[in-house]
Structure formats: C-alpha cells, structure tokens
Amino acid sequence: MRKIQIYDTTLRDGSQGENISFSLEDKLHIVRKLDDLGVDYIEGGWPGSNAKDLELFRRVHELTLNHARVAAFGSTRHPRYKVEDDPNLKSLVEAHTPVVTIFGKSWDLHVRTALGIALEENLDLIRESVAFLKSCGKEVIYDAEHFFDGFKADEEYALSTLKAAEEAGADTIVLCDTNGGTLPSDIRERFLRAAAQVRTPLGIHTHNDSEMAVANSIVAVQAGAMQVQGTINGYGERCGNANLCSVIANIELKLGMRAIGRENLKRLTEVSHYISELANLPPRQDLPYVGKSAFAHKGGIHVSAVMKETAAYEHIDPEVVGNARRVLVSELSGKSNILYKAAERGLKIDKSSAAKVVVDKLKEMEHYGYQFEGAEASFEVLFDRLVHGTRDLFELDGFRVITEKRGASESTSEAVIKLRVDGKEEHTASEGEGPVSALDRALRKSLTTFFPCIRDIRLTDYKVRVLNPEGGTDAKVRVLIESSDGKESWGTVGVSENLIEASWQALVDSITYKLKKEYGPRSQSAGEESGAADKQLAVRKEPVESQHS
Incomplete structure (x- = not known):
C-alpha cells in the first residue's frame, strides 16, 4: 500500500488565519495530539520570526x-547575506x-518585484540555502512558493528553481499553490510536468482561495505526490489551507492509500474538535467527515432510507472517522425521524399513531x-407530554422580575417566584446580574429544597435570536439555553415576543429534563392528559402578563 506523508x-500556516492565536502551551498540546494522530511531520513555526516560536x-x-518529526520553517537566505551569516x-x-x-x-514576478534581484541570483539563493542546511545534517524540505502561478508565467524558469533545489540535495520538493487560484486540471498537468523533470520526491501545498485546496491535494496525490501539507480544519491565511481532516480521510478511504492508518482515523473528529x-473557535458543523452535521439527517425521506440502509445517504460509516450519525427533528421531519430519535434516546412510542401526533x-x-x-432536551420533554401524558414535577403560580437602574450606576435585577410542589407552596426571591440570571437563580433556589439535584445544574450557554427583526422591540425571539450538571449537557428552547417569557420556557424545560432523569416521569391523571400538549403550546403563545401575576 502506497504511503503518503502527512505534513x-x-x-x-494555520495560526496565520484570522482570529487564531495559539499560546505556547496550546502549541505544545497540539504537538502531542498530532503525534498521537500519526502525522509524519509537525511544523512548529518560524524560529527567526518571534519569541514564542523560539521558545516552542x-x-x-x-x-x-x-x-512525528518536528520541522522548523524559514526562507532561503537574504540576498545581502552570505549563507553562513544569514540570521x-x-x-x-x-x-x-x-x-x-x-x-x-x-515565480519570476516575485523574484523581480519582491526580492528585487536577477533570476539567476534567485537560483543561487535556493542552491546555497539547501546545501548549507544539508551540510548541517538536516532533512530538508524545499517549498516551491507560487510554483503553479510561476509555471503559468514562465514554465522553464519555474522548473529551473526545482532543479536548483534538487542539485543541492533537497530531500523533498513541495509544489505550492500559494495564491489558491489553480484548478485541479491545471494542478495535475503542471505536477506531472514537474515530476518528469526532477527525481526528488514531490509534495503538494495548497490554499483554499478557490475552494479547491482539498481537491487539488488529492489530484496531486493521484499524480504522484508523496507528501501533502495542510492544516487541521483548514485553518490558514485568507481562505485557509487544505483541510487535513478531509485530505487524510480521502487518502485512506477513497484512494486506498495509507496516511495515518485506519486505526488512527477514529481519532480524526476528536482532534478536529480539540484544536x-x-x-477558541466554534467547531464548524458543516466540515466533511468531522463536522457535527456531516452525518446529520433531517428530511423525512432521507431518514426513512437511512433506517433501512445507511449507505442510502451516507458515503462512509461515521464511526470510521470517530463521528456519529444524527437524526434531526424539525418541520421537515416524517414519522421515521421521530421513531429514530425515540429509539436513540430510549423513549417508548407506539409506531402506529403517536409518531404522527409528534410530527404534527x-x-x-x-x-x-x-x-x-x-x-x-426540549424535544424529549415535549415528547413525554405528547406521547405519555407526563406532567411537570412543579407548578408555577406566578413570578415577577424587576430591573432597577439609578443614575449612572449598574442596573440590578430581582426575581420573585411562587410555585407549588405536591401542593406545598414555595415563595422565593433572588438577585442576578440581569433579569434572566435573577429568574434562573430564583427558580433553582425555590426548587432545591424539594429536589437537591438541582444544585448541580449550571447554565453554560445562552443565545437569543430575533426571528422577525422588522417587528422592532415587539419582535419574536427564540432563546436557546445549554445547561450542564457536570456529567451531561443538554439544550432547551423557548419562543415568545417577550424575552423573559422565552427564557422562562427554556429554563423550565431544562430543569424538567434534569428532574425526569433523576426521578423519572410523572404521569398525568386521565382528566389532565386530554389535550395537554395543545394546551402547552397555547399557553406559550399567550402574553407574559396573563400568565405571571
């Protein structure tokens, strides 16, 4: 099996992407993680450019x-220095x-404009720099910057730069699509022309300015490249570099060649998310192979087919790359989505009729x-109410939230809440940094006496989206809350024209989900069960003033 080196x-290059800055400790952690993944080379940085890389x-x-073998990165010597004196x-x-x-x-353009030297002198820089590093006992990888653009402008000169590196003893010559504007057909043609001129093993380094970085890398491998350079998640300057997560998976699973080995492929998703x-960037959900949405199915027809045969809408088994299949529930769902989701979450359902009720x-x-x-979690709470007629373990009598601001001082918020658990009334107040924080604290404070496990719940994320911006201050909002008890995280949702009401809905679902996990569901009486789900939605549509006195 042909082995492709992963660099x-x-x-x-990845840290040159916008909004990316790794600390020294981050970089050391990444080195360990990449080594565990099985990559062949890890480029640590440019030791002559900054103190952080020098310390690394x-x-x-x-x-x-x-x-993995660690590589230091730099350039050929500066024209004004002798090779042995070049800093x-x-x-x-x-x-x-x-x-x-x-x-x-x-590229002759860069030689004349960026370096401001003669073409022949540039060849001397390449030869002397490679030869010097080889004399120091180094494995030398020569990156031919802008090779594909240079080839297009002056084929003979671009090839002469490769020959200069080869003559000086470069171990690998990497052809770079630095501007990221070359199409796969041109990559293949120019790569093959280069391979016919030099005997040194060739590699490929591509950028994603035309959304072709991964495709160009794969085409180069098919044309004979022995090394692929890239970054995890495609991080990099401008539009990024070739995404190694996709490159590695394609080499292993599509080309039938070895990159990191099948046994290490299962770590690919974990490494992507870790980096x-x-x-400090959210994982891109739409990344092939490793993204959360890579194997997510939403349309009812798709889900129905996947339940019968996963290959119907999946090109590989997600577990091969450490990912997982997901079925989404939405207005596009059919009964198959509900049945799959119920089975996935261990929820019991009568296939004949209940699934349609949930879908509707x-x-x-x-x-x-x-x-x-x-x-x-909100879906699961709704599912139990619809299918099993479960009811909440507590009942709200009302709440009031007050925000006060005096002069230039910071505003303060206080929530007062009255609720009942098994007929016992609890009346509690709590302050918070804002109205939602105060309401969250008051709700949990009032319930902790009855349900001690609520002490473990923490709100870890809070998002608000305006659904109809044209509504101005009367616009409808959707609140998404993520909660955690230190062992599990779960998400809940609320919708209303009133931000506090939408937040309340999501908070109640969050606590209801936790209580269900701890104490099990509580069934409604026969009288309560009838129409409970319709009543639930109707209540959520009413103005907040009519619900909470």
Whole structure:
C-alpha cells in the first residue's frame, strides 16, 4: 500500500488565519495530539520570526514523540547575506529540529518585484540555502512558493528553481499553490510536468482561495505526490489551507492509500474538535467527515432510507472517522425521524399513531418559531407530554422580575417566584446580574429544597435570536439555553415576543429534563392528559402578563 506523508502546518500556516492565536502551551498540546494522530511531520513555526516560536523549539525537545518529526520553517537566505551569516538560516539550525523546511521563489514576478534581484541570483539563493542546511545534517524540505502561478508565467524558469533545489540535495520538493487560484486540471498537468523533470520526491501545498485546496491535494496525490501539507480544519491565511481532516480521510478511504492508518482515523473528529477549542473557535458543523452535521439527517425521506440502509445517504460509516450519525427533528421531519430519535434516546412510542401526533405538533411549533435541532432536551420533554401524558414535577403560580437602574450606576435585577410542589407552596426571591440570571437563580433556589439535584445544574450557554427583526422591540425571539450538571449537557428552547417569557420556557424545560432523569416521569391523571400538549403550546403563545401575576 502506497504511503503518503502527512505534513501538518497548523502551528505556523494555520495560526496565520484570522482570529487564531495559539499560546505556547496550546502549541505544545497540539504537538502531542498530532503525534498521537500519526502525522509524519509537525511544523512548529518560524524560529527567526518571534519569541514564542523560539521558545516552542526549546520546549518541544522535552516532549517524547512516538512518530512525528518536528520541522522548523524559514526562507532561503537574504540576498545581502552570505549563507553562513544569514540570521534566518542560523536560527533554523539553532532550533535543533531534525527537519528544516524552507521556501524559495518560483515565480519570476516575485523574484523581480519582491526580492528585487536577477533570476539567476534567485537560483543561487535556493542552491546555497539547501546545501548549507544539508551540510548541517538536516532533512530538508524545499517549498516551491507560487510554483503553479510561476509555471503559468514562465514554465522553464519555474522548473529551473526545482532543479536548483534538487542539485543541492533537497530531500523533498513541495509544489505550492500559494495564491489558491489553480484548478485541479491545471494542478495535475503542471505536477506531472514537474515530476518528469526532477527525481526528488514531490509534495503538494495548497490554499483554499478557490475552494479547491482539498481537491487539488488529492489530484496531486493521484499524480504522484508523496507528501501533502495542510492544516487541521483548514485553518490558514485568507481562505485557509487544505483541510487535513478531509485530505487524510480521502487518502485512506477513497484512494486506498495509507496516511495515518485506519486505526488512527477514529481519532480524526476528536482532534478536529480539540484544536478548535484551543483556537477558541466554534467547531464548524458543516466540515466533511468531522463536522457535527456531516452525518446529520433531517428530511423525512432521507431518514426513512437511512433506517433501512445507511449507505442510502451516507458515503462512509461515521464511526470510521470517530463521528456519529444524527437524526434531526424539525418541520421537515416524517414519522421515521421521530421513531429514530425515540429509539436513540430510549423513549417508548407506539409506531402506529403517536409518531404522527409528534410530527404534527413539531410542525406547528416550528411554524411559530421553535427549533429543536439544538434543543433535544426540549424535544424529549415535549415528547413525554405528547406521547405519555407526563406532567411537570412543579407548578408555577406566578413570578415577577424587576430591573432597577439609578443614575449612572449598574442596573440590578430581582426575581420573585411562587410555585407549588405536591401542593406545598414555595415563595422565593433572588438577585442576578440581569433579569434572566435573577429568574434562573430564583427558580433553582425555590426548587432545591424539594429536589437537591438541582444544585448541580449550571447554565453554560445562552443565545437569543430575533426571528422577525422588522417587528422592532415587539419582535419574536427564540432563546436557546445549554445547561450542564457536570456529567451531561443538554439544550432547551423557548419562543415568545417577550424575552423573559422565552427564557422562562427554556429554563423550565431544562430543569424538567434534569428532574425526569433523576426521578423519572410523572404521569398525568386521565382528566389532565386530554389535550395537554395543545394546551402547552397555547399557553406559550399567550402574553407574559396573563400568565405571571
């Protein structure tokens, strides 16, 4: 089986992406994670460019890596320095990495305008820099910057830069689509022309400015590339680099070649999300293979088919890359969505009729503005009310929320709530940083006496979306809340023209979900059960003033 080397440049090229800044400790954690994943090369950064990268190369030697080789990155020598005196090359040697990657100019435009030197002098820079690093005992990877644009402008000169690197002893020559504007057909043609001119193993480095980075990387592998450079999640300057999560999966699963090994593929999703967290960026849900939506099914026809044969709408088994199949419930759902979701969450349902009741209610509620894709706990609470006639373990008599502001001081909020549990009344007040915080604290405070497990619940995320902005201050809003008890996280939703009411709905569903998990559902009496679900939605549509005195 043909082995393709995976060269990760997340720590250098990836960190050049907008809004990405890794700390030194972040970078060390990423090195360990990439080594565990099985990548062959980890580019640590440019030791001559900043103090953080310089310190990284000092610290990385303290790590025990099982597989990956760390590379230091830099450029060919500056025209005004002799090779042995060039500060950049000296810093690369002093980084003490087994591998050094340097880039040089392949495009005559850059030689004349960026460097301001003659074309032949640029060839000298390449030859002398590679030869110097080889004399220092380094494995040298030469990145031919802008090769594909340079080839288009002056084929002969672009190829001569590769020959200069080869003559000096480069171990690998990487052809770079630095501007990211080359199409796959041109990548293939120019790659094959280069391969016919040099014997040194070739690699590929692509950018995503034309949304072609992964496709161009795969085309190059098919044309003979032995190394692919890229970043986890496609992070990088402008539109990013080739996404190694997709590249690796395609090499292993589509081309039948070895990148990191099938046994390591199961870590791919975990690594993608881990590096997203360290980058302080939300994981992109629509990423192929590793995104949360990569194997999510929403349309009823799709779900029905997937339940019979997963290959009907999935090109691979999601578990192969460490991901999972998801079925979404929405106004597009059919009975198959509900049956699948019920089975997934361990909910009992009568297939003949109850599923249609749930589907109809979901469509009605989503038309009003509800969305259950990020609020599966609310779906489960609604499901139990509709299918099993369960009722809440507490009953609200009313609440009042007051926000007070005096002069230039910070505003304060207080919530007063009155509710009953098994006929016992509880009347509680609590303050908070804002009205929702005060209401959340008052609700949990009033219930903790009856249900001690509520002490464990924490609100971990709170999102508000205006559904009809043209409504101005009377617009309808959807509130999504994420809660956690330290063991599990769950999402709930509320919708109303009143922000406090929408928040209340989501808070109640959150606590109801937790209580159900702890104490089990409570069935309604025969009289209560009739029409309970319709009443629930009707209540949620009423103005807040009529509900909470």
